[in-house]
Amino acid sequence: MTEPAPAAAAPVAHPEIEWRRLPPKMLVVAPASILLKFIPAFVVVLLFGGSESPVKIWITVAIAVFAVAAGLIRWRTTRYRITPERVELHSGLVSRQRRSVPRDRIRTVDLTSTFLHQMFGLSVVKVGAGQSSTAGKDGQGLDLDAVSGAEAERLRRELLAVPAPASDAPATGPPATRTPETEHVTATEPIELDRLSWSSLRYAPLTVSSLAAVGALAAAGWNLVNEADIDPRTLPGVSTATGELSTAPLWAAIGVGIGLLLLVLVAGALVLFTERWWNFRLTREPDGTLRVRRGLLTQRSLSVSEQRLRGVTVAEPLLVRLVGRGAQAGALSVGLGGSEGSDGGGGALQPPVPAAHAHEVAAVAMRSSEPVTDVALRAHPVAARTRRLTRAVVPALVVIAAAWVLGGVWDLAWLGPVSLVLLPIGVLLALDRYRSLGNRLDERFLVSRQGSLVRSTVALQRDGVIGWRIRQSVFQRRAGVVTLDAITGAGAGAYEILDVDPAVAVDLARSTTPSALDAFVPGGHSTQSP
Incomplete structure (x- = not known):
């Protein structure tokens, strides 16, 4: 026989607190969000469905009906409420989800508003409750997609106003580390600590993440062009340039190709940086x-x-x-x-x-x-420098030796001498790592x-x-x-x-x-x- 719940668990039930629903605007935003994800499928259907075949029309209609039905079900089955102890979210029709996050475990509140959400004045509230959690259990964060901008701001203030519990404080450490500088200063208005300076744009092409993101977008665009069976070389202007490059020296063609690649990467990095950090405020x-x-x-x-x-x-x-x-x-x-x-x-x-x-x-x-x-x-000790040099030089020597061998096998006499540049680069990186x-x-x-x-x-x-x-x-x-x-x-x-x-x-x-x-x-x- 199951024992009754302890008295401490009683405050979890709050029948007097009403459940809230997502705003009716989600009946438009949710289907539109789903349809946007199907844009590549629409493109393929329209291009390869056949001009006289009704298949592409029926597929398009079916996707649209599915998106509208999914949005309606999502709005109808999603409800949430905030009690003094927890944030609760119920959603789903076929696969029902019940999520409950203790308020004293909430760590961050993230508000995100895509362009589509902004058109309707909505925002997604992401409640973070720690890094390691198991789906469906207490401690997992939850997303409210989406609520009005005013409601999102109210939820942000309300959920982060809960004092940190004693168990969340570090278990060890000298009391002297708490100084007056760490005490909160009473203020009625936000204090601006930093804002965007457009001079930071010069760093955009220098970050690997930005260049990788541009490369991923370029690869996705190239795949879409291939799926559409479009040859960019046949486009007006491109065919002329391609013909001129085909008659130019090899070094000139390689230089133009590298220049175009760098231009695309730099321009893409600037665009991504602008979109990511626009109107930045700390x-x-x-x-x-x-x-x-x-x-x-x-x-x-x-x-x-x-x-x-x-x-x-x-x-x-x-x-x-x-x-x-x-x-x-x-x-x-x-x-x-x-x-x-x-x-x-x-x-x-x-x-x-x-x-x-x-x-x-x-x-x-x-x-x-x-x-x-x-x-x-x-x-750090000199032994650390020796380890940095060893870990950089030994792999470089292995690659250089392989380059000389492969250069002889493949009849590439330049491969071995070119690979020698790896040795000074490795030494410089090793010394820089030690200095750091x-x-x-x-x-x-x-x-x-x-x-x-x-x-x-x-x-x-x-x-x-x-x-x-x-x-x-x-x-x-x-x-x-x-x-x-x-x-x-x-x-x-x-x-x-x-x-x-x-x-x-x-x-x-x-x-x-x-x-x-x-x-x-x-x-x-x-x-x-x-």
């Missing part, structure tokens, strides 16, 4: 949240509670760092994935900007009057830095570190170094300090969380490093 809200608003065709608003902010990161991709001396600040918050790259996702607080400005925003986000990430760091290594511990933050292709500086609040992991591979054991992982409930969950002296690793762990290593030290309170 503000500190009166409800104690950091809010990032951005977007043109798709407007986004991400709110992160400062109570759950555990640190910041400043990422410097290689091209952005070398060509434009730029960087990008990101937030490390409980329930929010890390933002190590310049992709504008995750916990990014801003687009790529000059490095000095990124470090300044990182400090302001942590309510610090002193630099947080732009500080002098302790260098560093760590520091001060009164408030544990700071670590590493990387070359993307140099990342992470500043974790000392009371945001909840555990440690020390790792040592066979090669590290021979070199006399270890990797120290600082475990936290925010961002990626663990941030490593690579190739440090074992005594330094133990001292950092003990100094950051004094009680964490007591069980492993004779006497419990010894401060002598092994």
